[in-house]
Amino acid sequence: MSVTAAGGFTAAGITAGIKDSGTPDLALVVNTGPRRAAAGVFTANRVKAAPVLWSEQVVKGGRISAVVLNSGGANACTxxxxxxxxxxxxxxxxxxxxxxxxxxxxxxxxxxxxxxLIGINLPMDKLLPGIEKAAAELSAHGGEKAAIAIKTTDSVHKTAVVSGDGWTVGGMAKGAGMLAPGLATMLVVLTTDADVDSPALDSALRAATRTTFDRVDSDGCMSTNDTVLLLASGASQVTPGQAEFAEAVRAVCDDLGRQLIGDAEGASKDIRIEVINAATEDDAVEVGRSVARNNLLKCALHGEDPNWGRVLSAIGTTSAAFDPDRLNVAINDVWVCRNGSVGDDRDLVDMRFREVRITADLAAGTESAVIWTNDLTADYVHENSAYSS
Amino acid sequence: MSVTAAGGFTAAGITAGIKDSGTPDLALVVNTGPRRAAAGVFTANRVKAAPVLWSEQVVKGGRISAVVLNSGGANACTxxxxxxxxxxxxxxxxxxxxxxxxxxxxxxxxxxxxxxLIGINLPMDKLLPGIEKAAAELSAHGGEKAAIAIKTTDSVHKTAVVSGDGWTVGGMAKGAGMLAPGLATMLVVLTTDADVDSPALDSALRAATRTTFDRVDSDGCMSTNDTVLLLASGASQVTPGQAEFAEAVRAVCDDLGRQLIGDAEGASKDIRIEVINAATEDDAVEVGRSVARNNLLKCALHGEDPNWGRVLSAIGTTSAAFDPDRLNVAINDVWVCRNGSVGDDRDLVDMRFREVRITADLAAGTESAVIWTNDLTADYVHENSAYSS
Structure with missing residues (x-):
């Protein structure tokens, strides 16, 4: 399904030989129209890869007729x-x-x-012939192959689809992290056959990424290459209501974001951090990110230790509005910290499952946010210390 | 030597039974005068342990007659x-x-x-009798025992001494990190027999910690308990010039800070990040911290991989002034990145030794800063995932 779930798109995924491993490494997605509207969001890193600098310019025109994606080299710092x-x-x-x-x-x-990898020039003698090969294999059923060809350290390829009344939004993602991904990139291409113009796509995409990919924070490291594109073919000849369309885009992004966390490098836990009763949504996000990036907490959760003191330490480093003596923290629904101090018995917390839910109650307002992260494991260290050497 | 290197101080370190391990866990440092001037700096974490809230008030008076320190419990979130x-x-x-x-x-x-540990009440039935025991053992040679009694996961106790003309500054530290330490605290007590008043102590201490402990960032996690105290007895009857005195305090802090990094939990590399040619010192510190906290880079350095792309990724997430195309990065003095792109051959970088030197040239000004950190290792994960369970 993937990028060809929606009408008006063809795709292919092939082996160009960019990767030494001989696995697929080049994907092509083509919008066959009638419309070619597009929107995109890119990494906030100021050190941007060449393809990001290029595609940012392309998207400014509001039209994308095709997307070419390669794994096996980031073409960053080149x-x-x-x-x-x-x-x-x-x-x-x-x-x-x-x-x-x-x-x-x-x-x-x-x-x-x-x-x-960053800092290595692409083997153009392999990449350019690969484009010819990919074009020859373009198909309205090529979405899965395209999703497979963009994998790097991903253990599985990631796709998602949501359908409305006569229209569809589908997409593919690669990455083991987020707009702060594991290794050198999260890439996402979303397609729709809804008849939607570029400003409407842009509005839906920005709203969706703000509460999905932007709140998936595997290891706090922001890539030079992150790219999320949304292409509309108009092939369904249906123009959904903007709210309905935006919700479909959000749902696909949310689904793909969860798949990224679920496949994060070396992780053994998927950690959902919900910050509640914050004075502002920004406060909730700041606190959630601080908790998500606390290495000591991430190690503790890996060890199935409901170490709420490390949650409080992380909250304490933020500028969010709260009174330390009114903070409450639940781990897997057991309120182990009440009013900034010892709460219910930590031995009641069942940590056996992959998903861990942390709830941080700031007791300062009515806003909330959810951030997803992973635990920190010896496997993460091994995978990332042996990568390029 | 430690806190009793300077005249006018006695100290003791004993086993009160706070720790299950039966190792020393209570230290007492007494200023026998004639002066009892003092200054202190504390964690910036807004979730502060009870002893921090207490000692902040004590220091406001500018006088400390004694310091009691315990390991075996942080008395935070209690x-x-x-x-x-x-x-x-x-x-x-x-x-x-x-x-x-x-x-x-x-x-x-x-x-x-x-x-x-955070979130556990201290066993006062052991701590209070321990104070009587410690007081009975106070001695002008008790500095080493005091330094030993404040260890938690420290593999060695840490002391340093600098002497001027007729006066001395000495001190002890515990911690496996920084004002963002490994586990729940960096504690430092410095003593001097110089005849210096509280405002002069405060000025010297703040200047010293700003460029030493504040720039030691083992794992980015800020503790609830960090405390650095400087006590003056005046016993030497010498009042050194403020610049000379401040430099002695800085040198002792620098020495202790390096010992903290050298003993960081699970670390196999001590990493010195020097940011040069920054527009402002704040820019240099921001960039240094961002590099120091990049988990992917810390893993790469553990694997002895001179992965400069991850240095650039980290720089790119800051708000410092720089042009991505003018950034230069050296690892162990090999300029592996020049003008934001591939520089000298990375195979020239010798990574066999414990110390790794990263130089980040922002090409944006004349300011600089040095930040110390450690690599991220499987041992760090093991130590911190098994700690409280």
Missing amino acids: GPKGFQDTHATAEKVAEVLNQADPDSHSPGEIAVASTG | GPKGFQDTHATAEKVAEVLNQADPDSHSPGEIAVASTG
Whole structure:
């Protein structure tokens, strides 16, 4: 299903030989129209990979006719040569697609996304022929193969679909983290056959990522390559209400975000941090992130230790409104901390399952937010200390 | 030497039975005068342990006659009972010391510091008799025993001494981290026989901690209990110049700070991050901290992988002034990144030794800062996932 669940799209995933492993490493997604509206959000990291710099410009025009994605190299911190390579990649996609459908594609409407190691130039002698191969395999059933071709350390490929009345939003994701992902990238391509223009797509996508991917924080490390694109073909000829459409986009993003956390490198726990009774939503998010990034807590949860003191330590480092003597914390629904002090018996907390739920009650208002993270494990250390050497 | 290197101080370290392990767990440091000037800095965490709340008030008076420190329990997040326990501890110290030296000690001039697990009440039935035992063992040679008694997961006790012309600054520290320590606390007590008043002590101590302990960031986790005290007895009858005195305090703090990093839990590398050519010192510190807290980089360095891309990713998340295309990064003096792109051959970087030096050149000004951190290891995970369970 993936990016071809919605009508008006073809896709392919092939092995270009960019990865030494010989596994699939190049994906192509083509919008066959009639519409080619698009929106995108990108990493907030100021050190941006060449394909991010390129695709940010493409999205400004509000139109994307195709997306080419490679794994096996991030093309980040590669200087002018890296940007030239991205440009050449877009040129090649337009050239190849125009052979089948003359004058239908312009390089300036081809988005490029890359994932893999930073600081290494892409093997263009393999990537460019790979584009020809991918174009030859484009199919309205190619979504799964495209999702597989963008994997790096992902153990599974990730796809999601939500359908409305006569229209569909589908998508694929790769990554083992978030807009702060495990290794050098989260990439997401969403497609819809709804007949929606670029401003409406942009509005729906920004609202969706703000409460989904932006609140998935596996290890606090923000990538140079994160890219989330939403493409509309209009093939269904249905224009849903904006609220309904935005909710479908949010649901697909939420589903993919949970899949990213569930596949985070080396993790043994998926941790849901809900901050409640905050004075503002920003406070709730700040507290949730601080808890999510506390290495000591993440180690404790790995050890199935309901160490609420480390939750309070993390809350205490924020600027959120709260009174330390009114804080309450529950772990898996047992209120182990009440009024900033010892609460219910910590031995009542059952930590055997993969999902851990932390509730932090700031007793300062009515706002709330949910942040997802993972535990910190020896496997995470092993995976990330052996990656490039 | 430790806190009794300077004249005018006695100290003791004994086993009160607070720790199940039966190792020393209670230290007492007494200023025998003639002066009792003092200054202190404390954790910036808004969730503060009872002894921090107490000692902050004591220091406001500018006088400390004695410091009592316990390991085996942080007395943090323990509510009103925790504060009562701290108060009772100070009362007991004053009472016991006044038996030998009537009317010489007031509870309001007794500082209290605690370290260990959060969220557990101290065993006062062991702690209070321990104070009597410690007072009986006070000695002008008790500094080492005091330093040993405040250890928690420390593998060694930490002391440092710097002498001027007729005066001395000495001290002890415990912790496996920083003003963001490994487990629930960094505690430091510094003593001097210099004849210096409280405002001068405060000025010297704040200047010293700002560039030493505040720039030691083992794992980014800020404790609820961090306490650094500086006590002056005036016993040397020498008043050094303020610059000379401040430099001695800085040197002792720097020495102890390096010992904290060198003993950080589970670490196999001590990592020195120097940010140069920053527009402001704040920029340099922000960038240094961001690099120091990047889990992916810390894993890579553990694996002896000179992964400069992760350094750039970390720099990119800051608000510091820089142009991504002008960033340079050296690892162990090899400039592996030049102008934001691939620099010298990474295979030239020798990573075999415990110390790793990262230099980040922002090419944006003339300011600099040094931050120390550690690598992230499976041992760190094991130690911190098994601690309280």
